[in-house]
Amino acid sequence: MSWRYGRWTVDHPLPVGAATRAAEGVSVRAGDVLATGSTITLAHVADGARRVGVAARDLDRVLRVRPVVEVRKGAVLARTGRRFARAATSPIDGRFVHITADGDLYIMPIVDEWSVRSTLDGTVVRSDDAVVAVEGECWALAGLAGYGPDAIGEIALGVDDPDEPLAPPRVDVRLRGHIVVGGSRIAAEAITRAHACGVAGLVAGAAPAGGLRTVFGDDIDARGRASFDDRPTVLCLVGFGSGPLPSAVWDPLVAFAGLRAAIHTASARLFVLAGRDEVEVPAAAPLLALADDHGSVRPVPPDARPFPANVLPFDAER
Amino acid sequence: MREGDGGAAGRPVRVVILAAQSGPLEQAARRVVLKAGVELVLVLRAGDPRHFGERAQALRDARPDVVVVPLADKGGAEELVLLAEPLRFGCAAQSPAPHVLLATGDDGAIARATPLLAPFDVELVPDVRGDSGRIRAVTRLREMRADEGGRLRDEVLEELAARLAAERSTAILLVDVVGSSTSLVHADPAGGLLAAHVRPLGTGAAADRVVARAGLDRVRRWIPWAVDQPTLLEQVFNRARWPGAVPTDSGSLAVEIALAHEAIGHAVSDALAAGIGPQLRAVPLVVLTGRLAELAPAQASLVAVDALELPAPASIAREQEGSVVPLASFVPVAPTRRGTVRFAWSGAPREERVERDALYALPLEGDVDVSGAGVTASHLVAGPVGAIVDGRVRPLSLPLRDAERVPLVARWYASLDAVPRDPPPVAQEATPA
Numbered sequence: 183m184s185w186r187y188g189r190w191t192v193d194h195p196l197p198v199g200a201a202t203r204a205a206e207g208v209s210v211r212a213g214d215v216l217a218t219g220s221t222i223t224l225a226h227v228a229d230g231a232r233r234v235g236v237a238a239r240d241l242d243r244v245l246r247v248r249p250v251v252e253v254r255k256g257a258v259l260a261r262t263g264r265r266f267a268r269a270a271t272s273p274i275d276g277r278f279v280h281i282t283a284d285g286d287l288y289i290m291p292i293v294d295e296w297s298v299r300s301t302l303d304g305t306v307v308r309s310d311d312a313v314v315a316v317e318g319e320c321w322a323l324a325g326l327a328g329y330g331p332d333a334i335g336e337i338a339l340g341v342d343d344p345d346e347p348l349a350p351p352r353v354d355v356r357l358r359g360h361i362v363v364g365g366s367r368i369a370a371e372a373i374t375r376a377h378a379c380g381v382a383g384l385v386a387g388a389a390p391a392g393g394l395r396t397v398f399g400d401d402i403d404a405r406g407r408a409s410f411d412d413r414p415t416v417l418c419l420v421g422f423g424s425g426p427l428p429s430a431v432w433d434p435l436v437a438f439a440g441l442r443a444a445i446h447t448a449s450a451r452l453f454v455l456a457g458r459d460e461v462e463v464p465a466a467a468p469l470l471a472l473a474d475d476h477g478s479v480r481p482v483p484p485d486a487r488p489f490p491a492n493v494l495p496f497d498a499e500r
Numbered sequence: 501m502r503e504g505d506g507g508a509a510g511r512p513v514r515v516v517i518l519a520a521q522s523g524p525l526e527q528a529a530r531r532v533v534l535k536a537g538v539e540l541v542l543v544l545r546a547g548d549p550r551h552f553g554e555r556a557q558a559l560r561d562a563r564p565d566v567v568v569v570p571l572a573d574k575g576g577a578e579e580l581v582l583l584a585e586p587l588r589f590g591c592a593a594q595s596p597a598p599h600v601l602l603a604t605g606d607d608g609a610i611a612r613a614t615p616l617l618a619p620f621d622v623e624l625v626p627d628v629r630g631d632s633g634r635i636r637a638v639t640r641l642r643e644m645r646a647d648e649g650g651r652l653r654d655e656v657l658e659e660l661a662a663r664l665a666a667e668r669s670t671a672i673l674l675v676d677v678v679g680s681s682t683s684l685v686h687a688d689p690a691g692g693l694l695a696a697h698v699r700p701l702g703t704g705a706a707a708d709r710v711v712a713r714a715g716l717d718r719v720r721r722w723i724p725w726a727v728d729q730p731t732l733l734e735q736v737f738n739r740a741r742w743p744g745a746v747p748t749d750s751g752s753l754a755v756e757i758a759l760a761h762e763a764i765g766h767a768v769s770d771a772l773a774a775g776i777g778p779q780l781r782a783v784p785l786v787v788l789t790g791r792l793a794e795l796a797p798a799q800a801s802l803v804a805v806d807a808l809e810l811p812a813p814a815s816i817a818r819e820q821e822g823s824v825v826p827l828a829s830f831v832p833v834a835p836t837r838r839g840t841v842r843f844a845w846s847g848a849p850r851e852e853r854v855e856r857d858a859l860y861a862l863p864l865e866g867d868v869d870v871s872g873a874g875v876t877a878s879h880l881v882a883g884p885v886g887a888i889v890d891g892r893v894r895p896l897s898l899p900l901r902d903a904e905r906v907p908l909v910a911r912w913y914a915s916l917d918a919v920p921r922d923p924p925p926v927a928q929e930a931t932p933a
Contacts, residue, residue: 198556198590222553238615280589283616284581288589290553311593312560326741391737392730403708404737421741423734472742474749476735491748491925500741 184431184496185463191317201250203309210300212444213334216314220292226273231285233270234262238285253278301444321454325419327406328447329398333383333415337443341365344432348372355379366426370396373414383415383445387425408448417445421479428468428481437461467495501789503678507653510645513538516564519545520579528628529570530774536641537654537697546579556590564598574608584616592619603628654697661687673783678790679704682763686780696771703759708740714762721898722758724910753920764807785815793818798918801828801885813878826883833891834874841872858891860915
């Protein structure tokens with residue numbers, strides 16, 4: 183099966199240094215901010231336990247503030263004594279983020295802020311410094327590899343046919359904020375143009391691996407690369423190079439046009455926030471074949487016999 | 501032994517080494533990781549130029565299952581502060597939290613390091629520079645990899661290597677390349693065993709990791725015709741995400757051969773970084789298994805010769821159902837002058853004058869004794885490929901320009917009759933699962 187309607191739990195990994203997080207049990211919509219923080223750079227260390235004259239394990243008792251919190255230069259972080267007080271203070275304006283095992287206090291300057299947004303309508307079921315997980319019901323299509331940050335927007339078709347590559351001229355500013363569906367291939371030119379036009383994300387059968395390297399860096403691999411920075415979002419559904427979409431995948435995409443959707447790059451899934459009865463999908467997963475030179479992927483008609491070598495169902499464990 | 505025969509790949513275990521004290525201690529930790537067959541995702545040293553936040557982010561991105569902390573003394577434990585705090589900041593909230601193997605025999609180091617690693621589950625093992633510490637750490641890591649009741653492929657390979665070395669009373673090097681791992685196992689008749697199981701690094705699911713490590717040009721250079729980079733990259737990426745993909749034309753077969761070259765080369769590099777490289781390669785018999793053993797004999801031999809860069813004459817064979825099948829004998833000739841090699845075998849003795857940069861195969865089969873100027877006198881066994889005489893300068897240096905490199909590499913393939921050709925068509929009737 184390609185498209186599935188169900189209850190999904192999606193982990194949203196956080197960078198280090200989260201300052202705020204949605205609490206467990208809170209209802210969120212796709213696109214809502216789940217967590218914010220700042221990029222952690224050089225740490226300024228303030229003497230903590232030694233300064234206030236307590237053992238490191240007792241420092242928690244005398245802390246005036248606890249990580250993670252914004253502090254001003256000179257703000258008291260920990261204090262002991264009354265008449266002859268001993269205090270640990272912040273050496274800079276910044277964010278108090280960490281207490282070391284030896285009882286020292288790490289304060290970071292706030293250089294830039296990041297935020298992580300939900301890719302589902304649902305409820306927060308886990309929230310800690312590493313991950314905020316959201317559970318919700320919707321349609322999902324498991325792709326092969328996602329690159330870039332998560333993306334949320336309405337689905338728009340960028341091609342008329344599943345065999346057609348997304349031509350750069352088809353992408354313009356009218357598609358700002360949309361998730362654009364390409365057909366068999368999205369070239370690097372289309373990816374960068376879409377990003378410049380404010381397109382939220384791109385979904386297609388395949389993208390050229392060389393083009394992905396150009397956009398996302400030479401160190402990417404075939405397993406995708408989720409990131410938090412300002413980059414395009416690309417979801418490859420069947421392979422690399424060229425990959426026309428089977429009709430069992432394409433037809434529901436056409437039916438979903440105009441509906442809210444999200445690309446979760448870490449799990450390479452496209453979520454469509456629509457009701458169960460919005461479309462009908464075939465029960466059997468379409469078959470895919472790897473080209474003889476391994477340079478592309480194509481759909482295989484279900485009645486093709488004998489099958490060529492290297493045939494897999496769309497939903498195979500890859 | 502094909503992929504999937506005889507042993508399981510096991511669960512992937514991601515390992516980070518916190519190398520507060522580099523040098524022999526870090527090498528020993530790397531040897532543990534290589535022998536255990538776990539994935540080394542990050543080595544963080546005390547002198548790492550990144551600041552606290554970047555170290556913490558690198559550790560969070562690494563998502564380690566196990567953190568190995570080798571320490572020699574309390575001084576090392578003091579340095580550990582620079583690494584333990586980023587670990588606490590980056591991974592304390594990870595679920596499940598990483599397991600820490602603290603490898604030291606020094607009481608002062610234990611007393612200082614334990615509170616630094618406090619939020620994590622810390623297990624103490626002896627110093628990994630000693631046999632007891634190394635064995636204990638390897639055993640522990642392999643326990644984490646093992647599926648219930650299943651044997652790991654790495655263990656099966658080591659047993660096979662030890663058995664073959666004992667049966668033949670000679671040191672052997674077993675080279676195994678499969679989809680997601682590359683193994684080098686050196687066994688001697690006295691029972692000594694050195695092993696490097698590198699994963700993910702292979703010709704299938706880890707093909708993209710070979711490119712990530714080696715670079716696309718280093719993979720491309722082994723293909724005996726011109727291939728543009730984008731095309732090759734797509735072939736590699738698709739292969740990495742297509743479980744069980746088999747080569748169906750000469751192009752995909754050439755990519756597999758090129759990937760095998762670099763996978764073995766990088767496994768050797770890892771072994772060198774762990775201080776076990778030279779011993780691995782100094783063997784009279786090389787046995788190939790996995791995907792290498794499934795290649796045509798000349799192709800498998802050429803991969804072994806070029807990727808291992810054997811310093812002395814050796815027999816090359818492949819493993820087939822537990823026994824050794826000879827493929828070729830390999831005779832490297834010192835290229836500083838015209839070398840003369842004498843071959844004594846069951847046929848008429850031969851004497852070959854070997855030119856610098858020459859590479860060719862003599863049609864000899866069976867037991868062969870080689871000797872001559874610039875050649876270590878050896879007894880070898882040749883197979884269908886014959887005796888490969890190699891006068892090329894080592895290490896091999898391939899020109900960057902296609903116009904210079906492709907004819908050179910094509911000549912090497914042609915001289916051993918190893919040029920990839922279209923394999924017979926493969927078709928299946930059953931619906932794929």
